[in-house]
Amino acid sequence: GNHGGRPPVITDDMLHTVLHRRANGESLEDIRLDLIIPTGKRKGRNPSLASIYRALTEHEKRQAHPEAVERAHADFATLQPSD
Template sequence: MDAPGWVIPNSWANSVTDRSPARSSTRISRRCGSAIALKTSARERGRHGGRPKVVDDDMADHARALRTQGVTVPQIARELVIPSGKNKGEHPSITTVYRLLAEAEAFDDTDE
C-alpha cells in the first residue's frame, strides 16, 4: 500500500489528543462554578472593565463653557487638569478635548 500524500505533524497530532482532558475540566468548572461567580456578576461586585475616563462631567461642562466663549481648543486643554488616575495633575491632550466637544455637539443635536 502507498502512504497518503500528506503527513500529520507529530506535535499537531499530540495537541489534538491532549486537548480533550483540558476541555472536560473546563466544562466541569463552568458547570460547577464558584459560589461567588454564581451569586453575583462582576459588575455587581464593583468590577468595571475598560480604560478609566480622563474627563469627568465637571471638566466637560467647563470645557464646553470655555468653547462657547470663543477660547481655542489648545487653550482649553492647557487650562483643564485631570483630577484622578495615573495622569492626575496633567492636562488632557488636545485630541481628548476635541473628542469631548464633538461628543457634546452630537449629544446636543440629538436632543433637538
C-alpha cells in the same frame, strides 16, 4: 455593550468648562492648559487635545440623539441586579 476600558479623562465639570469657554471664543489649546486630570495615571496633568475633541464629539452625539442615550441608560438599568 460598552464594558470595561479606560475611564474618560474628561470629567463632566471639565466638559462644562470647555463648552463655556469655547462659547466665549477661546481656543481649545488655551483651555487645555487650565484643565487638570483629577484621577488616574495622568492625575495632575493636562488632558490631550485628542481627549478634549473626543469628549466634545461624545457630547454632540448625546445632544443629537438624547432618546438613544436615555434608552441605553434604561436598558442598562434593567440589566442590573436589584438588591
